[in-house]
Amino acid sequence: MKTLLRDTNLIKRAFWLIRLRWAATAVLGMGVLFSIKILHVSLPVVELSIIAGAMVLYNVALFVLLRHITSDNKNPAHETISRIITFQISADIIALTSILRYSGGIENPVFLYFVFHMIIASILLSRRQSYFQATLAVLFFGALVILEYFEYIPHYGAARLADYNLYRNSLFVCTTFLVFSTTLYLVVYIMTSISHLLKQQQEWYEIANIQLREKDHLKNDYVLRLTHDIRGHLSAIQSCLNIVNDKIVGPLNEKQMDLIERSYRRAGKCMAFITALLKLTRMKMTGTLEMGYFPLKNSIFNALAAVQNRAARKEIKIGYNIEDGIDEIYGEPVLIEETIANLLFNAARYTPQNGTIKINVKDQQDSILFEVSDTGIGIPQDDIEKIFDEFYRSDNAREVERDGTGLGLSIAKQVIERHHGRIWVKNNPEAGCTFSFTLPKKP
Amino acid sequence: MEQAKILIIDDDPDITEATKIVLENQGYSVYTAKDSEAGLEQLKTIGPDLIILDVMMNTLREGFVLSRELKDNPKYKHIPILMVTAAKEKTGFDFKPAAGDEAWLPVEDFLDKPVKPELLLAKVKELLHES
Secondary structure (H helix, E strand, O other): OOOOOOHHHHHHHHHHHHHHHHHHHHHHHHHHHHHHHOOOOOOOHHHHHHHHHHHHHHHHHHHHHHHHHHHHHOOOOHHHHHHHHHHHHHHHHHHHHHHHHOOOHHHOHHHHHHHHHHHHHHHHOOHHHHHHHHHHHHHHHHHHHHHHHOOOOOOOOOOOOOOOOHHHOHHHHHHHHHHHHHHHHHHHHHHHHHHHHHHHHHHHHHHHHHHHHHHHHHHHHHHHHHHHHHHHHHHHHHHHHHHHHOOOOOOOOHHHHHHHHHHHHHHHHHHHHHHHHHHHHHHHHOOOOOOEEEEHHHHHHHHHHHHHHHHHHOOOEEEEEEOOOOOEEEEOHHHHHHHHHHHHHHHHHOOOOOOEEEEEEEEEOOEEEEEEEEOOOOOOHHHOOOOOOOOOOOHHHHHHOOOOOOOHHHHHHHHHHHOOOEEEEEEOOOOOEEEEEEEEOOO | OOOOEEEEEOOOHHHHHHHHHHHHHOOOEEEEEOOHHHHHHHHHHHOOOEEEEEOOOOOOOHHHHHHHHHHHOOOOOOOOEEEEEOHHHHHOOOOOOOOOOOOOOOOOEEEEOOOOHHHHHHHHHHHOOOO
16 A cells, blocks of 8 residues: 555644644534625524534544554554544545535535545545545535435525526536546546655655665775774884884984984874774764763863964964853763864964964853854865865865865864754955854753 | 883784884883783783783774783783773774773773884883882
């Protein structure tokens, strides 16, 4: 049985139908009142009230039933929900036929409302069930029209609506009924075709999505293993170079010393890159972070202390302004501190001699806003969108520092988003740029 | 005084060799083993004064398992263990609690790979109470 909606959506729709029925019952009541009071159409109020009462009754029953089978996160079978919806629509068709029975039959254009039942059935139910509902409507309405036509049952004329006993006019009855029946079947045909197509597309997207996730996991796993292996080799290279560098195995001349130092430095850069990649990949693969409340100010001061030397070398002034409300926030303190340090190092790296770096931390009630602005080289406007992408480095950044990993900001983004925060960057009007992130204070 | 005996248990032959050179240069007697099994064999015969242990060998936690085994064994529990590892990156183990916490990480100290020679020597001296 194929329907457009997944089970949880189907349950929601079943409840939606119930809400819709309350509205329909209210409209029925108001419609009757309007017809009698304003239009002066005589209607059998008692009978119509009984129908409205019946609608209220089965709606309450349906609500209780649905509540019962979906309580405590129970997961009712698709078949069960589908059967309940089938019942709902069938009951509505009978109710609408009954209303028409007491309000003019084929003379009352309200019979057009059967189209709504067909649309709802086509979306929520299978193709077969939808055609079943169309047949039900045609049969019930047909029976009403025929019984009235042959006067087996009394006709409640909607006086003033149709004065000429249209229900006895064979040509009118036949044409209207024929158009009515074909309309219902056509609506079901068109709607179920569209639903079917959408359903297929939905399935394709879901499959594609699952495949993509699997591939991504596979890729991450691969990167993890690869980077770990490379790290092992680099570690061995550095260990060996260390010994030569420390002259433990004998003296070196100046040229040899220089070359060993260069090799060691390059191995170190490679190590930094691999370590960053490993970190990013591991973060993507692990489900939860170990979070807790921690004082944000401490993290900021630790990060400041870490960057101080580097800034001092270029005589960069660092100022900060932390609002009073900033205290403990919920998160993973090591990662947050690293992220702040990362942004500060970037600011120091790309800010020329005698520049300034400013830190602003603002209290935004439920969250904090952290801003670090510099008087550095800024970011080319075209790169603003891509700056957080893995391995992406803007050209002007490359000019300043050739060997960046292109991963620092990706890691920062990953960290902030794992904390349900947001990170972004804007160029300052005068010079440099401002990196900002928000972090919720509580989980 | 006789120089201390140090046993290195690590599956990377190059790192083992590098560490060995650094330590031998200081006059220590250095023995090596490439996994837990070989390490246990060596332990019986040489009775080292210090063990330098890698975490990840054949399995991710081989070093952890071995360190626990040694600390549970009355014959070996007195031998200090210096854990040398890059495990932090791969396993996500949190190294924040202090080494020496019996229940958590039963080793005397740990160092991240690659280890700088002077740092290694300082730790070794400290653990052998030579400093």
